[in-house]
Structure formats: C-alpha cells, structure tokens
Amino acid sequence: MWKASKDIIPTDVNLLSHHIPILGTCSLCNYHYASTSHCLLFCLAIKDVWKHTPFWYCLKKHRDASFLDCALYVAKRFNQEEFELFVILCWAIWRETCLHKHEAEGKSMQFRVDWVYAFLDSIRYSSLKCIVSVCASQTSTDHLWKPPSPNLLRLDVDAGFDTMRNKFSVGAIIRDSRGVTRGAHALIICNPGSVLAAEILAIRCGIDLCLQVDVSSVCIFSDSKEAVRLVLNPDLDTGPWGALALEVNSMFLENHFVSIKHMHRSVNSVAHSLAHKAFNSSSNLLWQVENILSWLYSIVNQDLPI
Known part of the structure; x- marks a missing residue:
C-alpha cells in the first residue's frame, strides 16, 4: 500500500x-x-x-x-x-x-x-x-439463521469457487420450521464464466433440489444480493447473466415458490459448507430425510438458534 x-x-x-x-x-x-x-x-x-x-x-x-x-x-x-x-x-x-x-x-x-x-x-x-x-450474545437477530413459518420450508443456497483448481460448486439445504433437514446437496458445476453466474446457478440448482425431493411452499435465500436482484428482475441485465436469471425467474414462478430473498453472509454457513464439501468428493452428493449423515447433522445443529 x-x-x-x-x-x-x-x-x-x-x-x-x-x-x-x-x-x-x-x-x-x-x-x-x-x-x-x-x-x-x-x-x-x-x-x-x-x-x-x-x-x-x-x-x-x-x-x-x-x-x-x-x-x-x-x-x-x-x-x-x-x-x-x-x-x-x-x-x-x-x-x-x-x-x-x-x-x-x-x-x-x-x-x-x-x-x-x-x-x-x-x-x-x-x-x-x-x-x-x-459476539453471538450481542449480534442482531438479522444475522442469525431463522426457521421459516409453520407450513413453509426454507431453502438456503450458496456457490463456491476453488481458486487452485478453477472449479465451481453449489450447495443447498431445505429445512422446515423446526430446523429439520428435508433435503440437501453438494454439486460440482461446469465453469459458468463468473462467480455471479455461479450464485444464480446455485438458486437454480436449489429449485431443482426442491423438485427432486417433491416439496413446495418454499422460501429461497441467497447471500448474493446481486444474484437475488437479477433473478427477481431479469430484465435489468441484457448481458449473458440476464438470460440465466430469466430462466431461473421462470422456474421460480412456474413452481409457485413463496419468495427469493437476500440474507446476511453469516446466516449461510450450512449451504457454504455444503458447496465446499463438493470439492472434496469424487461425485455429486444428495441427501434426503432418510440418509442425512452425522457430519451434516453436526453443522445443521450449530446453525440452529439457541
């Protein structure tokens, strides 16, 4: 400097x-x-x-x-x-x-x-x-993970980037109002061209996860403010990410999801961990209710509000 x-x-x-x-x-x-x-x-x-x-x-x-x-x-x-x-x-x-x-x-x-x-x-x-x-005791509740309302599910998504291997990944987890995991995945994705595109793809893959485990009434959360903005308003970007955002927006509307919202980065530790878990696996990983592993239980429990 x-x-x-x-x-x-x-x-x-x-x-x-x-x-x-x-x-x-x-x-x-x-x-x-x-x-x-x-x-x-x-x-x-x-x-x-x-x-x-x-x-x-x-x-x-x-x-x-x-x-x-x-x-x-x-x-x-x-x-x-x-x-x-x-x-x-x-x-x-x-x-x-x-x-x-x-x-x-x-x-x-x-x-x-x-x-x-x-x-x-x-x-x-x-x-x-x-x-x-x-400073957990002094932290605003906006910076803590909150379960969804009863009868709703919460989908948290994140993208990861391995700088050494030039690899991108996405992670997602679906939880109910009790904090119980309904489904999760950790996937390696083809290089989408930018980190922003990877964050938009994380939302898309999260929607695919919801369809795969057959759940509805889902609120979607991402810690990428720009990805959320583009998915909600795909016409704002006429470039390559605009087309991708429009596709994700159509999936969101067609499947009647409740909302897509931005969340604080510190609230997204589980999806973040899942995205980086993909880098150490030889294949894509999918967990449903019947096959949640102990390590996933561990990080989910750490995320729950006291």
Missing part, C-alpha cells in the same frame, strides 16, 4: 519512466496507460470486482484522481475495517494482474477476476463468522 501510494509499484507507466522500452499501455484492456490508479482501481478488466464492494460509487467519482487521493478519500469516508478491506483488495488485484502478465500458464483475466471476487467473498465470510462466534 505504501508503494502504491508513493506511485513506485512497477506498473508499465512507471517502468517506462525509468527508460525501460515498453509501450506503457495496460496489458489487460490494451487501451489506457497502465498507471497505478488505472491498474488497481479503474481498468475495465477489474471493474466487476469493485462493483461488488461499497467503494464502487466513490471510486467512479474520482476517475481522474491519483491512487493516493483515492485511498485518502476511502480512508476518510469509510471505517477502519472497510479501509482494510480496500487495501486487501488492492493487493489481490495487483497480485492477479502480475500473474496474468508473467505466468506461463496464461490463464484468462476473467479467471483472475473470479479469483479476486472469491477471495473477497472468503474474507467477508471469515470475518463475519469470527464476529458472530465471538
């Missing part, structure tokens, strides 16, 4: 200023000069990362500012924890930018963006899990 603020990290513009014979344009977008602020904040190739953070709208207003000015603005406007997140994200973006430029494997920048997005997701989850475990 100190080097970035002093504008001495080895961006192409800085290397060019030291008479190293390179073009100086960004190797990701091939359009703008690769300054520090461009590489870490404003390049179109990393736009999707910042869009899913609280910093996006602030950064948009300071496109012509230096990285130092942007960092000082973020430090002034946000609290210490949020500023630390900003710093970590800058590091992760710079790491993946350098790997993209120099690594022999030549992985796509979309893969790099997904890695940073998943890295951000894991930071949020780890931080929230720690806060909830240490």
Whole structure:
C-alpha cells in the first residue's frame, strides 16, 4: 500500500519512466496507460470486482484522481475495517494482474477476476463468522439463521469457487420450521464464466433440489444480493447473466415458490459448507430425510438458534 501510494509499484507507466522500452499501455484492456490508479482501481478488466464492494460509487467519482487521493478519500469516508478491506483488495488485484502478465500458464483475466471476487467473498465470510462466534450474545437477530413459518420450508443456497483448481460448486439445504433437514446437496458445476453466474446457478440448482425431493411452499435465500436482484428482475441485465436469471425467474414462478430473498453472509454457513464439501468428493452428493449423515447433522445443529 505504501508503494502504491508513493506511485513506485512497477506498473508499465512507471517502468517506462525509468527508460525501460515498453509501450506503457495496460496489458489487460490494451487501451489506457497502465498507471497505478488505472491498474488497481479503474481498468475495465477489474471493474466487476469493485462493483461488488461499497467503494464502487466513490471510486467512479474520482476517475481522474491519483491512487493516493483515492485511498485518502476511502480512508476518510469509510471505517477502519472497510479501509482494510480496500487495501486487501488492492493487493489481490495487483497480485492477479502480475500473474496474468508473467505466468506461463496464461490463464484468462476473467479467471483472475473470479479469483479476486472469491477471495473477497472468503474474507467477508471469515470475518463475519469470527464476529458472530465471538459476539453471538450481542449480534442482531438479522444475522442469525431463522426457521421459516409453520407450513413453509426454507431453502438456503450458496456457490463456491476453488481458486487452485478453477472449479465451481453449489450447495443447498431445505429445512422446515423446526430446523429439520428435508433435503440437501453438494454439486460440482461446469465453469459458468463468473462467480455471479455461479450464485444464480446455485438458486437454480436449489429449485431443482426442491423438485427432486417433491416439496413446495418454499422460501429461497441467497447471500448474493446481486444474484437475488437479477433473478427477481431479469430484465435489468441484457448481458449473458440476464438470460440465466430469466430462466431461473421462470422456474421460480412456474413452481409457485413463496419468495427469493437476500440474507446476511453469516446466516449461510450450512449451504457454504455444503458447496465446499463438493470439492472434496469424487461425485455429486444428495441427501434426503432418510440418509442425512452425522457430519451434516453436526453443522445443521450449530446453525440452529439457541
């Protein structure tokens, strides 16, 4: 962070200023000069990362500012924890930018963006899990798992991303008003192209699970606010995720599900664990009432309100 603020990290513009014979344009977008602020904040190739953070709208207003000015603005406007997140994200973006430029494997920048997005997701989850475990008695009830109303079922879904193996997965669990598991799965899915698409697919696979175990009157919950927004309003996105969101929206309406809602990340520990369980299995996993395993009982019981 100190080097970035002093504008001495080895961006192409800085290397060019030291008479190293390179073009100086960004190797990701091939359009703008690769300054520090461009590489870490404003390049179109990393736009999707910042869009899913609280910093996006602030950064948009300071496109012509230096990285130092942007960092000082973020430090002034946000609290210490949020500023630390900003710093970590800058590091992760710079790491993946350098790997993209120099690594022999030549992985796509979309893969790099997904890695940073998943890295951000894991930071949020780890931080929230720690806060909830240490301060459970002081935590708002909005950050605790709540059973559905009687005669309704609750479906929690989540997507996972293994950065080392470039694999995506989804996890889902259906529970009733007593917290009893009615069905669950952990699936490896084909690379959908982005973490957001994986979160939308997690909702779709969750609906498939409900149909498979033959349950209705289900309330669906996802911790991806953007995935929920697109599924409820698929016309908002005319890109590739819009078509996927429209398909999931049609499934939701045709099967008369009750609702799709966003939930706090800390509430979704069971679906999160299921999604990551898929990475360690040689095949997709499905549990129904008659074959719930002890380890699944264990994490479900930890999730229940006291």
